[in-house]
Amino acid sequence: MNFDADVLVIGGGVTGCGILRDLALRGIRGILIDRGDLNSGASGGNHGLLHSGGRYASSDTETAAECRIEGEILKRTAPQAIDACGGLFVAVEGDDEGFIARFAARCAAAGIDCAPLAVDEVRRSEPAISERAIAAYAVPDATVDPFRLTIEQVADARRLADSLFLPHTEVTGFDIDGGRIRAARCRDTRSGEARIIRARQYVNAAGAWSMAVARLAGCDDVRVLWSKGTLVIANTRLTRRVVNRLRTPGDGDILVPGGTVSLLGTTSDTVADLDVIRPTPEEVDRNIEEGSVLIPALAHTRFIRAFAGVRPLLLPTGGDGDGRKASRGFTLFDHVAQGLGNFATIAGGKLTTFRLMAERTGDLVAARLGNREPCRTATEPLPALERSSWTEPGHSARTWFAAKNPADSILCECEMVPKSTVDAVLEMAPGAEPQMPLRAIGVRSRIGKGTCQGSFCAIRVTSHLYDRGTYGGREGLGLMRDFLAERYKGTRPVLWGPQMPQAELAETLHCGLLGLDLIDARGQDGEPR
Ligand SMILES: Cc1cc2nc3c(=O)[nH]c(=O)nc-3n(C[C@H](O)[C@H](O)[C@H](O)COP(=O)(O)OP(=O)(O)OC[C@H]3O[C@@H](n4cnc5c(N)ncnc54)[C@H](O)[C@@H]3O)c2cc1C
Numbered sequence: 001m002n003f004d005a006d007v008l009v010i011g012g013g014v015t016g017c018g019i020l021r022d023l024a025l026r027g028i029r030g031i032l033i034d035r036g037d038l039n040s041g042a043s044g045g046n047h048g049l050l051h052s053g054g055r056y057a058s059s060d061t062e063t064a065a066e067c068r069i070e071g072e073i074l075k076r077t078a079p080q081a082i083d084a085c086g087g088l089f090v091a092v093e094g095d096d097e098g099f100i101a102r103f104a105a106r107c108a109a110a111g112i113d114c115a116p117l118a119v120d121e122v123r124r125s126e127p128a129i130s131e132r133a134i135a136a137y138a139v140p141d142a143t144v145d146p147f148r149l150t151i152e153q154v155a156d157a158r159r160l161a162d163s164l165f166l167p168h169t170e171v172t173g174f175d176i177d178g179g180r181i182r183a184a185r186c187r188d189t190r191s192g193e194a195r196i197i198r199a200r201q202y203v204n205a206a207g208a209w210s211m212a213v214a215r216l217a218g219c220d221d222v223r224v225l226w227s228k229g230t231l232v233i234a235n236t237r238l239t240r241r242v243v244n245r246l247r248t249p250g251d252g253d254i255l256v257p258g259g260t261v262s263l264l265g266t267t268s269d270t271v272a273d274l275d276v277i278r279p280t281p282e283e284v285d286r287n288i289e290e291g292s293v294l295i296p297a298l299a300h301t302r303f304i305r306a307f308a309g310v311r312p313l314l315l316p317t318g319g320d321g322d323g324r325k326a327s328r329g330f331t332l333f334d335h336v337a338q339g340l341g342n343f344a345t346i347a348g349g350k351l352t353t354f355r356l357m358a359e360r361t362g363d364l365v366a367a368r369l370g371n372r373e374p375c376r377t378a379t380e381p382l383p384a385l386e387r388s389s390w391t392e393p394g395h396s397a398r399t400w401f402a403a404k405n406p407a408d409s410i411l412c413e414c415e416m417v418p419k420s421t422v423d424a425v426l427e428m429a430p431g432a433e434p435q436m437p438l439r440a441i442g443v444r445s446r447i448g449k450g451t452c453q454g455s456f457c458a459i460r461v462t463s464h465l466y467d468r469g470t471y472g473g474r475e476g477l478g479l480m481r482d483f484l485a486e487r488y489k490g491t492r493p494v495l496w497g498p499q500m501p502q503a504e505l506a507e508t509l510h511c512g513l514l515g516l517d518l519i520d521a522r523g524q525d526g527e528p529r
Contacts, residue, residue, distance in 0.1 A: 003166070005163075009030050010184070024156065033197070038151065201342050226272070226311075284303070399421075415447065455484075
């Protein structure tokens, strides 16, 4: 199947989705593609911290100010995706006193509100903080739901300009003629079917993969450093606010509350291969060891999962490849010097600054198309949609209790996701998705995100999908197996204490009862391994 649009945007992370909506607000119809689904890259594997800028105030005033401004804009325009819980920077005995003393002035230089707090007062409101705390400041940090942000941006772009999102669509090459890209050659990553997409402008927003996509068009000016970060999720909310360690950034020094859980991270290790990104037990240990200095309860908390993502950081000429020191700024490459007039790459940046990245890209692309509409994303609220609110912790449960419908049984008990939520998610399936994978349902709801990590709900949701005819034949079993394998990647590095019997029970169910270890990814019978 072939497609045509004004603009092809490559990469369905928060940046690509932001660009799709920015263009749609200017009346420009785009097609967004991702070789996986929405948020398959860093946008689905991050800390969810809407930075006040405090984290970068001591090293990079410009990025810190950018985060402050963009954070405030998002709080106004997309409040439904943000928990403005506030943040703390806390130092403990032994931390660098010079760093502590300079912090408030560095924040002031970036325009960040930063109020000193009495340590006793902080420990009264956040009892999980160590009694070894010696200094604390309050900053306007917040948390952000990147899944809701991307889903709602794509939905809004569709409403405004009939823009389209095609999942499982990987760009594999470009047809170039006369200094312009004429078509993108793509492949459906599930069926292998070839797709041709023709557009007037092409945007590369492929995050850590942007260097590879630029090279497909013959451009070698994009240089990205791959900085892997691993995080670990505790099964309770330990603090009301985001808690940052008041020191030079290091492993395990930020605890972000995420609804009912807490996310501890992150590590930073430069990697050379993007295909083998998974959290390791050693990285989990590093996070917990460092994190428990600030929040002692982390040493004996139950962790339900670890996950890893790759930060797409810009590698400056002469940079030494250290991800901690690399800038969190971004660059828009127009590729004119590379001989192409209708291709651009946006790379670097943060989740917090994606809107600004999309604005700069939208300005360039709109000008190239002769469109004079200004960017409106800084003022135009992102419409909050009921059907995208299933990503919010507790939302399904509240809706279910309010509806009081006994026929609407609960499929995921940890996150209280009922049948009606799964049905609602299926109705907003992107593009042609006859057999929406469990992972895609998980991205748009909270199935599999609780303590059991899909052990029970994967079976119940799959059964429901067979009952309603969404799945047929044996492929549904393969999709369930893929989902559980992906969940297991995250539970494996935290298998100790109470998680261990949970995993053994899951193994008995999935392998002993269902024989999922004997089928391949497409649900076909295979030889026992
Ligand atoms: C561990 C970690 C923690 C972080 N924490 C925070 C935080 O708390 N706050 C914050 O502001 N930022 C944070 N970040 C940074 C932030 O997550 C990223 O800057 C942001 O998500 C990047 O979004 P993106 O859309 O540019 O890239 P991505 O989200 O990586 O999206 C790129 C997409 O391109 C797709 N793609 C790749 N190749 C192709 C192809 N050939 N064809 C089609 N599609 C393709 C991929 O599948 C992917 O979905 C963190 C990052 C990491 C890794």
